[in-house]
Amino acid sequence: MADAEVRRRLAATWGTGAGLWDRLTTVDHKIVGRRYILTAFLFLGLAGLSAVAMRLQLARPESRLIGPDLYNQLFTMHGTTMMFLFAVPVMEAFGVYLVPLMLGTRNIAFPRLNAFSYWVYLFGGLMIWFAFMLNVGADAGWFAYVPLAGPEYSPGKRVDFWAQMITFTEVSAQAVAVEIIVTTLKQRAPGMSLDRIPLFVWSMLVTSVMICLAMPAVMLASTFLIMDRLIGTQFFNPAEGGQPLLWQHLFWFFGHPEVYIIFLPATGMVSQIVVAFSRRPAFGYLALVLALVSVGFLSFGLWVHHMFATGLPQLGASFFTASSMLIGIPNGLQIFCWIATLWTGRPVFATPLLFVLGFFFIFVAGGLSGLMLASVPLDFQLHDSYFVVAHFHYVLIGGAVFPLLGAIYYWFPKITGRMMSERAGRWHFALAFLGFNLAFFPMHVLGLQGMPRRVYTYLPETGWGSLNLLVSFGALLFALSFVVLAANAVAAVRRGALAGPNPWGVGTLEWATGSPPPAYNFERIPVVTHREPLWAERESLPVVVGLAVDDREVVATSPVEAKASLREMSPEPSIWPLLSAIATTIAFIGSIFTPWAVVWGGAIVAVALIGWFWPKGSREDER
Ligand code: HEM
Ligand SMILES: [Cu+2]
Numbered sequence: 054m055a056d057a058e059v060r061r062r063l064a065a066t067w068g069t070g071a072g073l074w075d076r077l078t079t080v081d082h083k084i085v086g087r088r089y090i091l092t093a094f095l096f097l098g099l100a101g102l103s104a105v106a107m108r109l110q111l112a113r114p115e116s117r118l119i120g121p122d123l124y125n126q127l128f129t130m131h132g133t134t135m136m137f138l139f140a141v142p143v144m145e146a147f148g149v150y151l152v153p154l155m156l157g158t159r160n161i162a163f164p165r166l167n168a169f170s171y172w173v174y175l176f177g178g179l180m181i182w183f184a185f186m187l188n189v190g191a192d193a194g195w196f197a198y199v200p201l202a203g204p205e206y207s208p209g210k211r212v213d214f215w216a217q218m219i220t221f222t223e224v225s226a227q228a229v230a231v232e233i234i235v236t237t238l239k240q241r242a243p244g245m246s247l248d249r250i251p252l253f254v255w256s257m258l259v260t261s262v263m264i265c266l267a268m269p270a271v272m273l274a275s276t277f278l279i280m281d282r283l284i285g286t287q288f289f290n291p292a293e294g295g296q297p298l299l300w301q302h303l304f305w306f307f308g309h310p311e312v313y314i315i316f317l318p319a320t321g322m323v324s325q326i327v328v329a330f331s332r333r334p335a336f337g338y339l340a341l342v343l344a345l346v347s348v349g350f351l352s353f354g355l356w357v358h359h360m361f362a363t364g365l366p367q368l369g370a371s372f373f374t375a376s377s378m379l380i381g382i383p384n385g386l387q388i389f390c391w392i393a394t395l396w397t398g399r400p401v402f403a404t405p406l407l408f409v410l411g412f413f414f415i416f417v418a419g420g421l422s423g424l425m426l427a428s429v430p431l432d433f434q435l436h437d438s439y440f441v442v443a444h445f446h447y448v449l450i451g452g453a454v455f456p457l458l459g460a461i462y463y464w465f466p467k468i469t470g471r472m473m474s475e476r477a478g479r480w481h482f483a484l485a486f487l488g489f490n491l492a493f494f495p496m497h498v499l500g501l502q503g504m505p506r507r508v509y510t511y512l513p514e515t516g517w518g519s520l521n522l523l524v525s526f527g528a529l530l531f532a533l534s535f536v537v538l539a540a541n542a543v544a545a546v547r548r549g550a551l552a553g554p555n556p557w558g559v560g561t562l563e564w565a566t567g568s569p570p571p572a573y574n575f576e577r578i579p580v581v582t583h584r585e586p587l588w589a590e591r592e593s594l595p596v597v598v599g600l601a602v603d604d605r606e607v608v609a610t611s612p613v614e615a616k617a618s619l620r621e622m623s624p625e626p627s628i629w630p631l632l633s634a635i636a637t638t639i640a641f642i643g644s645i646f647t648p649w650a651v652v653w654g655g656a657i658v659a660v661a662l663i664g665w666f667w668p669k670g671s672r673e674d675e676r
Contacts, residue, residue, distance in 0.1 A: 256321025331398025415451025440500025491527025
C-alpha cells in the first residue's frame with residue numbers, strides 16, 4: 054500500500070470529526086490531553102486571581118478592601134484550586150498528551166476512562182467555583198482541619214461542597230494514574246525495554262503509582278468528613294470516641310506525597326529539557342530513575358513533619374525529622390546528574406532551559422528552608438508563620454511551576470505545530486524570576502518577625518507594612534509574567550513560525566511524527582533500539598509492519614523487555630463517558646443535600662455504566 058493511502062485510511066479510522074457530537078464523544082488522548090491542559094490553566098488563572106486579591110488586601114496594614122469572611126474563602130479557594138485543580142491535573146494532563154507519543158503507541162490505555170476522567174475533573178472544578186460565586190465557597194483551608202471543618206464550627210454547606218469536590222477530583226486523578234501505568238507497562242513500542250523509557254515517562258509512572266497509594270487516604274478522609282457533617286457519624290468527634298488527629302494523619306498521609314506527585318513529573322520535564330538542550334543523553338540515567346523511585350518511596354514516610362506542633366511522642370518526631378532530611382539525598386543526586394549533563398554537553402540556552410536554571414535556583418532555596426522546618430525546635434518557632442508560606446511557594450513554584458513553564462515552551466511546537474517567540478519567552482522568564490523572588494523572598498523575613506499566616510490584616514505597629522507592600526508588588530509582577538506567556542501563546546498559535554516534526558533536534562519518539570501529531574500518532578509503529586532513538590537511527594527508524602489500518606489496533610508489549618506480544622483493539626468513540634460523568638456529578642451534588650442521593654444517584658450512575666459497557670459485536674466478529 055502506498056504511504057499516502059496508509060495515511061488516508063489511518064486518518065479515517067482514528068480521526069475525530071469537527072462536529073459537536075465528535076467533540077463530545079472523542080477518545081483521542083491528544084484532544085483530551087489538550088483540553089485537560091487548557092482547563093488546568095483556566096483554574097490556575099482563577100487561583101492566581103484569588104492570590105492577587107489576597108495580596109492587594111495585605112499590601113497595607115488595616116486595609117478594608119476584603120473582609121475576614123471573604124478572605125477565608127479566598128485562601129481556601131486559592132490553596133484548594135492550586136493543589137487539586139491545577140498542579141496535579143496539569144501534570145497528569147501532560148502525561149495524557151505526551152506519554153503515548155513518547156512510548157510510540159496510538160492511544161492511551163482505556164481511552165474512554167480517560168474521557169470520563171476529564172469530564173469528572175471539569176465538573177468537580179466548576180462545581181466548587183460556582184459554589185464560591187454563590188457565596189458558599191469553602192473557607193476552612195485547603196487542609197480543612199477538624200474540628201474547624203466539622204459540623205459544629207462550620208455549619209452550612211461550604212465544607213460539604215469542598216469535601217465532595219475533593220472526592221470528585223481524586224476519582225479523576227486515580228483513573229488517569231491507572232491509564233498511565235497500563236499504557237507504560239503494556240503499550241511501549243517494541244524494543245523499548247525498561248532501561249530505554251524516556252525519563253518523563255518514568256516520572257509519570259512513579260507518580261501514578263504514588264497517586265494510587267496516596268489518594269485513597271484523602272478520599273476516605275473527605276468521605277468521613279461529609280458523613281460526620283450530614284448523617285451524624287462521629288469519626289472526628291472526641292466527645293463520641295472520634296479523633297481529630299485521625300483527620301491530620303489521613304490528610305497528610307496523602308498531603309506530603311502530594312507534593313512529590315506534583316514535583317516528580319516536573320523533574321521528568323527537567324530531565325527531557327536538559328537532555329534536549331545539552332544535546333547529549335542524560336548523565337546517570339540509572340541514578341535518575343533510582344532517585345525517582347526512592348523519592349516516591351520515601352515521601353510516604355514523612356507526613357508527620359506537618360504535625361510536629363500537635364504534641365507527638367519524642368521518638369516519632371525524631372524519626373520523621375530524620376526521614377525528612379534523608380529525602381534530600383535523592384533530590385540532590387538528581388540535581389547533580391542534571392548539572393553533569395549540562396556540563397559535559399553543548400548547552401543551548403533557549404527559553405525552556407532558562408526556566409530549568411530558574412528552577413535549580415529557586416528549588417534549592419526552597420529545599421534549604423525545608424531542612425530548617427524539618428527540625429522540630431525551629432518548626433515550633435516558625436509554625437504557621439509566613440516563613441512556611443515562603444517555603445512552600447519556593448518548593449511548589451520553583452519545583453513545579455518553573456519546570457512546567459519550560460515544558461510549555463519545549464512541547465508547544467509539538468502540540469500546536471507552531472513556535473513561540475523566543476524573545477517574548479526571555480522577557481517572560483526575566484519577569485517571572487524577578488517577580489517571584491520579590492513576592493516570596495521577603496516572606497521568610499516576615500515569618501521570622503512573627504507575622505502569622507491566614508490573617509486578613511495586621512496592625513501598623515507591627516512594622517510589617519513595607520515588606521508586605523514589596524511582596525504585593527512582586528506578586529503583581531509575577532502575575533503579569535503570565536500575561537506575557539498568554540500573549541506569546543496566542544500570537545504563536547495565530548502566526549508563529551511553522552515548527553516541523555523536530556524543531557529542537559531531539560531524540561525521543563514524540564518528535565518522530567508530525568507537529569501537531571496526526572490522529573493515529575505514528576504512520577508505522579516504531580521499533581526502539583536505543584534510549585534516544587532519533588539520535589541513534591540517523592537514517593530512519595525501524596518499524597512494525599502488518600498492523601491493521603482499518604481497525605483501531607495497537608501493539609501490546611511485555612512489561613519488562615517490551616517484546617511485541619499481541620494486537621489489541623483500542624475502544625471507539627462513545628458518548629457514555631460524558632453521560633456517566635454527568636450522572637456521577639448529579640449523584641455527588643445531590644448527596645450534599647440528601648443522603649438518599651447515594652441511592653438514586655447510584656441507580657443513574659449504574660444506568661450510564663451499563664450503557665458504557667453494553668457489549669457490541671466488534672468488526673472482527675462480522676468478518
Ligand atoms: C501568583 C502566585 C501566587 C501567589 C501571589 C500566592 C499567594 C498566596 C497567599 C497570599 C497565600 C495565603 C497565605 C496565608 O495567609 O496563609 C497563599 C496560600 C497558599 N498557596 Fe499560594 N500563591 C501563589 C501561587 C501558588 C501556587 C502555584 C501554588 C501551588 C501549586 C500555591 C499553593 C498555596 C497553598 C497550598 C496555600 C495554603 C492555603 C491555605 O492555607 O489553605 N500558591 N498563597
Ligand atoms: Cu511534607
